[in-house]
Amino acid sequence: MDVTAQKNELPTLEDVAKAARVSTATVSRCLNSPDRVSESTKKRVMEAVRDLKYSPNFGARALAAKKTNTYGAVIPTMDNAIFARGLQAFQQVLVDNGATMLVASSAYDPEIEENQIKTLIARGADALLLIGTDRDPGIHEFLRDRNLPVVIAWACTTEPALSCVGFDNVEASRQLALKALDLGHREIAFLSAFTKSNDRARNRVIGARKALEERGLDPSSMPVVETKYSIRSAREAFGALVRRSPRPTLVMCGNDVLAAGAVQEARDMGLDVPGDISITGFDDIELATVIRPALTTVHVPHRKMGRLAAEVLLDQVRHNSGPRHITLDTHIVERASLGPAPALCRTASLPL
Amino acid sequence: MDVTAQKNELPTLEDVAKAARVSTATVSRCLNSPDRVSESTKKRVMEAVRDLKYSPNFGARALAAKKTNTYGAVIPTMDNAIFARGLQAFQQVLVDNGATMLVASSAYDPEIEENQIKTLIARGADALLLIGTDRDPGIHEFLRDRNLPVVIAWACTTEPALSCVGFDNVEASRQLALKALDLGHREIAFLSAFTKSNDRARNRVIGARKALEERGLDPSSMPVVETKYSIRSAREAFGALVRRSPRPTLVMCGNDVLAAGAVQEARDMGLDVPGDISITGFDDIELATVIRPALTTVHVPHRKMGRLAAEVLLDQVRHNSGPRHITLDTHIVERASLGPAPALCRTASLPL
DNA sequence: TCATTTAGTGTAAGCGCTTACATTTTTTAA
DNA sequence: TTAAAAAATGTAAGCGCTTACACTAAATGA
Structure with missing residues (x-):
């Protein structure tokens, strides 16, 4: 008997299509734009999806659609609460919109930050949240070249290519x-x-x-x-x-x-x-x-900042809207x- | 003049291959198993990579290689420090091994947790870190079906299919x-x-x-x-x-x-x-x-727990080793x- | 010298999905 | 009733990469 773990083959779109007696295109449409499919076939397809416990393959999806629905965030540290709340809010908005957050921390080190940025991009991030404005201008250029929407949080910038959601x-x-x-x-x-x-x-x-x-x-x-x-x-x-x-x-x-x-x-x-x-x-x-x-x-309105940052990014990615610069108020407690x-x-x- | 942002085409493996006058296979090998390529061509290829600012497409890679090098973690909350330290350590080990962490939080809600688990899987996670043992057994089954390495942290389990790194x-x-x-x-x-x-x-x-x-x-x-x-x-x-x-x-x-x-x-x-x-x-x-x-x-040895959790998972994914059960000591301060x-x-x- | 190994490289077949386009079916309007 | 428009579905071409296999050239041994 074979004891070693082996990935048993997962069902593919094609399996679902076959089970529902439709084409793969129809199944894909059921999943991505349900209103372009008739109720009856939709029902049949969804049933097949459930029966087979189908779940789309991320890589294939990303490859074909040319986007990952993944938003990266590089924060200086996860070790304390400063960024936690904001990040939590950021993630919440993303999840509510069917997207995923990818976090990395830089330990306040610009070199590590640069690496993390590149990693997140290599990982297919559709957009990026960065903290503050201090970094090698080359990085901003690099990001501009890739035409990646970027939001700066916790600070403001006038850089027209970048969005920001921060305070003064x-x-x-x-x-x-x-x-x-x-x-x-x-x-x-x-x-x-x-x-x-x-x-x-x-x-x-x-x-x-x-x-x-x-x-x-x-x-x-x-x-x-x-x-x-x-x-x-x-x-x-x-x-x-x-x-x-x-x-x-x-x-x-x-x-x-x-x-x-x-x-x-x-x-x-x-x-x-x-x-x-x-x-x-x-x-x-x-x-x-x-x-x-x-x-x-x-x-500092951490939650609001996180929420807005996500909304800005989502807007840039999904509706191709331009960068926005938002300055939030702070007050003395x-x-x-x-x-x-x-x-x-x-x-x-x-x-x- | 066109003002709307448009993704300018990124260089592909093929572009690099052409520039270096080799086949795509050779370029791929240069990137993934450099010692199977001769020094001279390797040099040529790497030069082309640099010149073109090439960075591999994550989706394509995941699709072809059938793994994402992404490890998911579902924690109850990011709002306070309890899991932050452990997670930080977890991530560190992953990064050191060329992998990426994907976090999601469940707000201590089993239903949200289940959703997040599924999201992470859909997102292509190669393995999962979960906190504690309390959850619908159906989920553990689901994970077993997919043959996904899972480590339970902050608690121990005797479940043979699951790894754990926790304490009593x-x-x-x-x-x-x-x-x-x-x-x-x-x-x-x-x-x-x-x-x-x-x-x-x-x-x-x-x-x-x-x-x-x-x-x-x-x-x-x-x-x-x-x-x-x-x-x-x-x-x-x-x-x-x-x-x-x-x-x-x-x-x-x-x-x-x-x-x-x-x-x-x-x-x-x-x-x-x-x-x-x-x-x-x-x-x-x-x-x-x-x-x-x-x-x-x-x-509670948070850092150690996070570190070991990552190591266990990495081991299961990369060396197909079996689940491990690690119990760490705590002490009264x-x-x-x-x-x-x-x-x-x-x-x-x-x-x- | 020639057969055999070995190292280095190329060829090309997918991986599982999305989507432009083609086709069929249904609805609407004349 | 029939032509035109709209809705639903199918066909099939990639997306950019990895990798099994094939091939060539150099190294080795008899």
């Missing part, structure tokens, strides 16, 4: 900084994710600088520390930032994960947040509501981690 | 409960995820019951509340549990997310954790280390949320 990172960060300045903060430090090839991170720092400038402060005096995307590194970086003199009364963080680390470290150092030092986040992921004090942060600047601290830092 | 949920939970019992806890309540069609959740409750029984306590007396997988619902459920009489001295939670909600609610109710009430989690995701008190929880049972509390509850 500079402006959102600026608003938050402005609010902090109104609360009396003058010694502001920034705890950022690595800004190299990460426009979101970079723009958030820029936004803060802009606010400083508007209020007549020297933007270049704001200390910025860049660190890895993890609680642990955020703690270390926060420690370094706080030991500076003058001590900052506010540490703005490039995202909620860094902020969570900062809050933790502050408390372990015996600092009251926001009594002694304020901390802000960015993104408004669940984590922001879980830690104590809860984070004052920028709410005031929770507990940002308070008025402590008067003492400000004086303390003056004598310097 | 019952045993892990039992150990944790035993530890709590040793700390003097007698009034133990369980805050669980919905157990319907979720064997992991169910088994974690069972494990706790088992421990109770071993210590001569009535397992059926343990209150169990099931709730949705979210911080908010966990808070509500925890509130209900605590208002019971006798008040539990320990609330074991089916996972860290629920535990995080429980901790939060406890503190908002003015209860000290673990002074007044202990809380335990399960999974050991990052969240467990972020909240205060940090969670005592069961560490003692942090701060589980302490000795408060003596007072126990007395306090006696007068009832």
